[in-house]
Amino acid sequence: MTDNLIQLSSSNGKKTANRDGNGTKAFAELAEGIATQTKKPEPEIPQLTVAQALVKVLENLGVKEAFGVSGGAMATVWGALSNSPSIDVLHCRHEGGAAFAATEAHFASDRPIVVFTTAGPGITNALTGLLAARDEGAKVIHLSACTSAPQRGRWAIQETSDQTIPQGGIFTSGALFNYATVLESPQQLPQIARRLALGLAQPGGFVAHISIPTIVQSTHIETLIPEVNLTPALPVPSQSTVEMAAQLLSEGSFAIWAGFGARGAAAAIRELAERTGAAVMCSPRGKGIFPENHPQYVGVTGVGGHESVMNYMQERSPQRILVLGTRLGEPTSFWSKDMVPAQGFIHVDVDPKVPGVAFPFAVTFPVISDANIFVKALLKNFPRQTEQNFALPNPERNEIAPAGSNLVRPEILMEAIQRVVIEGSDAVVLSESGNSFTWTTNMLRFPQANRYRVSTGVGSMGHNVTGVVGAARGRNGKAVAIVGDGSMLMNSEVSTAVKYQLPTVWIVLNDAYYNMCNQGMTLLGMKGADAKLPDTNFSLIARGMGAEGIRVEAEAGLEAALEKAMAATGPVVLDVTIDPTRFAPSKGRNKSLSAQGVKSTKQEQKEKQVSFPLV
Structure with missing residues (x-):
């Protein structure tokens, strides 16, 4: 009887095997060889510590600067930052100063900025600056050290644990940090990287706190560093919302009240004002969004503001005010009823919690949108320039009184x-x-x-x-x-x-x-x-x-x-x-x-x- 033959192809030519014991063995060996040649190699896990891997994540997120103060508990993180090929480390004199510097570095560069501190007082010294970063709408990532688990509760130097520092709000998300966590294991890195990327891609500010126990900083990672995507996700108003806002503004005179959140919409705001003849006022943080030498500019509101604004509201009070990128808090509005127009506000902000809060008694049409996107959409409903009448009060320049001493006025x-x-x-x-x-x-x-x-x-x-x-x-x-x-x-x-x-x-x-x-x-x-x-x-x-x-x-x-x-x-x-x-x-x-x-x-x-x- 003729043996049944099975012919197998391999990269080395053709082999045949009988279906007996020897043939089965040869078949298995050949199949294993084929599988070895066709199987994709497993990606190699880079030999990085947690500190080095976290710095790689920050590099991928576009971080270029880190401001902070060193300390023994976070030496590994400090070293990893200092050896980054793309992140410059600026060693400051105080953690509070580092946090304030990071806040302003963000606004000057539009990049996320890192603050690094050691454990204990390193963290608490930075808190006021980080609170300001959150309030101002900056994108800042705070890296800190905390006490390793085996040493907690044993009076470690600058112990940072639930026995020495409140955990809620400092090491957890809340009023101070948009996102906060303690990195206890290398397996947390992928999740942390994605949370940071998601937060940084959102409109407005994002302040995060990643605290890493000293012993974990030097632990080697066992997972790949995830790729992150920072595609911005800006809120866009619906067409019906834009049309309703345009209709309300067309029913009578209106003014524009621009705040710091509208700084990216300066060109569009000027075009809207010049097409419609609207008066423009700015919050203290919004100075310069609308040219302060423009005939339609009536001044700054709030602290350090101009009397011309109140003169405008009393003499030429608009029917409505289009509010762009300001919370209308006390420093901007003093919550003065004199700043509320007869028909109320159209309030545009990326944060849905903002419209209507400062003046809860006033009629408010809320629009959740990026200011620049909204104003550009609104312009389509005002295609032609209206007749201009710029008899508006402009910021006063008071006469300077004579010197009363030899000191500088x-x-x-x-x-x-x-x-x-x-x-x-x-x-x-x-x-x-x-x-x-x-x-x-x-x-x-x-x-x-x-x-x-x-x-x-x-x-x-x-x-x-x-x-x-x-x-x-x-x-x-x-x-x-x-x-x-x-x-x-x-x-x-x-x-x-x-x-x-x-x-x-x-x-x-x-x-x-x-x-x-x-x-x-x-x-x-x-x-x-x-x-x-x-x-x-x-x-x-x-x-x-x-x-x-x-x-x-x-x-x-x-x-x-x-x-x-x-x-x-x-x-x-x-x-x-x-x-x-x-x-x-x-x-x-x-x-x-x-x-x-x-x-x-x-x-x-x-x-x-x-x-x-x-x-």
Whole structure:
């Protein structure tokens, strides 16, 4: 009987095998060889530690800068960041300063920024800056160290566990962090990478906290690093929503109220205003979104705002206001009923929780959309330019009162800054909380968007005295901070700017007071509180740290000093001794305080300007 033959092909030619014991063995060997040749090789797991793998994830997410302060508990993470080929590490002097710098680096670059801290006080020191990042709408990722599981509860150095630091809200998602977790195992990396990518792709801000136990940082990963996709997901309004908004705006006169969230819509807002003849006002953070020298611009609202806005609302009150990218919180609106038009608001924001909250009694048509997308869609319903009538009140320029001493008048300083810094350069200007905020917001005029930064929500002292370092690094160009002496004494990163030779300028309004508090308490008739500071020479301190220090004690030297500071390639501190008796411009706030029942205790104080917040 003829044996049945099975013919098998292989890459080595043809083989035959009988269906007996030997044939079965040969068949199995041949099949195994074919499978070995056709099977795809398993991808190799890179020999990376958790810290190195996490840094690779951050690189894939577009991170280019990391600001922080080192420490033993997070040495492995610090080392991994420092050895990244694409992430620059800026070693700061305080974790709070690092977080503020990271916030402003984001706004200057539109990239996600990392903050790194060690355990314990490293984390808690950074919290105020991270709170500001969340409130301002920045995209910041905080990497921290925490105590390894075997050491928890045993009084480890800077122990960071549920026995020493509250876990809720710091290591979990909530009011402070959009996303927070403790990375206890390498297997968590894929999920963390996807959560970070999803958060960064969403509109608005995103602040995350990834805390890694010290022992886990050096553990080798056992999974592949996932690829991440950062395609932005911007909310788009429906056609019916756009048409309804256009119909409401067409029923009568309307104004535009632009906030920081509309900074990407500057060109579209100007086109809409010029087609319709609408008046435009801005929040303090929205300065420059609409050109401040435009005839349709009626001024800044809120803290440091212009009396022209209230004049417009009283004399030419619009039927509706189109609100773009502002929460209309107290710093922007004072919640004043005088700012509510007869037919209410059309409120556009990416956050569905925003429209209608500041003025719950007002009629509000909510639109959940990116401001630029919405205004561009709205323009299709206003194809032709209307007849222009620009008899609108514009921001006032009050006459500067004569000098009462040999000290520099803040008003004269602001005029010099306008000429040298704003009109003479492309530098971004950051203003600190306090009277410096009020002076700059009221008196400076920006012809374009994205050149002015203030923090209005958290409003922490020390925000922009340190944030200027991040702004200079983020934009790779000149950044100028206008700050008070109190803030400069509180939290300065001049030394960091010296180390990295960043083109930063600090203009210090040096009046030897916490003067917003001093002036406010005086005008409210509250005596006994001492806001005086010892006289400080900041130019000497700056030179002691390696920066250039310039002191100005007379108005005649202002312009030359500013020009020298702007021409410098490294950090400069310009110490200006200003007259503490000059009241910061706050007439808009006076009207709001009066409406809320706050009265001056003396008749002659009614016309003076109260800048001190009291609600």
